[in-house]
Amino acid sequence: MPTPLLSAGQVQSRLKQLKGWSxxxxxxxxxxxxxxxxxxxxxxxxxxxxxxGMDHHPDIDIRWNKVTLTLSTHSAGGLTENDFKLAxxxxxx
Amino acid sequence: MPTPLLSAGQVQSRLKQLKGWSxxxxxxxxxxxxxxxxxxxxxxxxxxxxxxGMDHHPDIDIRWNKVTLTLSTHSAGGLTENDFKLAxxxxxx
Numbered sequence: 013m014p015t016p017l018l019s020a021g022q023v024q025s026r027l028k029q030l031k032g033w034s035x036x037x038x039x040x041x042x043x044x045x046x047x048x049x050x051x052x053x054x055x056x057x058x059x060x061x062x063x064x065g066m067d068h069h070p071d072i073d074i075r076w077n078k079v080t081l082t083l084s085t086h087s088a089g090g091l092t093e094n095d096f097k098l099a100x101x102x103x104x105x
Numbered sequence: 106m107p108t109p110l111l112s113a114g115q116v117q118s119r120l121k122q123l124k125g126w127s128x129x130x131x132x133x134x135x136x137x138x139x140x141x142x143x144x145x146x147x148x149x150x151x152x153x154x155x156x157x158g159m160d161h162h163p164d165i166d167i168r169w170n171k172v173t174l175t176l177s178t179h180s181a182g183g184l185t186e187n188d189f190k191l192a193x194x195x196x197x198x
Contacts, residue, residue, distance in 0.1 A: 049153070049156070049157060049162050050157060053150070053153045056149075056167075057146070057150070060142070060146045063142070064142060064143060069142050069169050071166070071167065071168055072165075072166070072167040073164070073165070073166050073167075074164065074165040074166075074167075075164055076162050
């Protein structure tokens with residue numbers, strides 16, 4: 013059974029529990045500024061391990077020391093509980 | 106002394122020595138499709154080690170098994186020899 017889409021109200025209440033994520037369109041996104049490229053890659057690899065473990069993968073954009081993560085459940089056509097589980101785990105890194 | 110910008114002719118001749126790169130605007134870019142996310146991350150980490158060793162860092166976009174690399178020398182305002190050196194090294198991975 014596919015994970016169900018969250019309602020707008022459910023998205024808003026879950027967003028409040030996250031740190032620094034915004035909600036454009038059908039996704040949530042966060043940009044982090046690290047010390048330099050090496051630290052950015054360290055962070056990206058930590059995110060990648062979490063993502064692979066949860067079988068839920070963010071879009072990842074690396075611009076030297078800046079990393080932008082974008083989460084959405086493409087198979088469901090929008091945001092589901094899985095996006096917020098991963099976002100919360102990323103916030104905990 | 107900053108690395109000098111390449112002329113349009115120099116860019117074209119260097120592009121011919123690369124595999125699968127296109128040349129939009131002031132950059133060169135290549136998208137690779139790997140087996141899955143784990144293989145994409147392995148490739149990205151190999152690129153990151155090359156980039157850090159050359160102190161020249163591509164923009165890296167990861168979309169599950171697809172990796173897009175974009176190279177330009179921002180300090181010079183366009184393409185320099187450094188972009189093609191890194192692109193060639195990436196092609197050799």
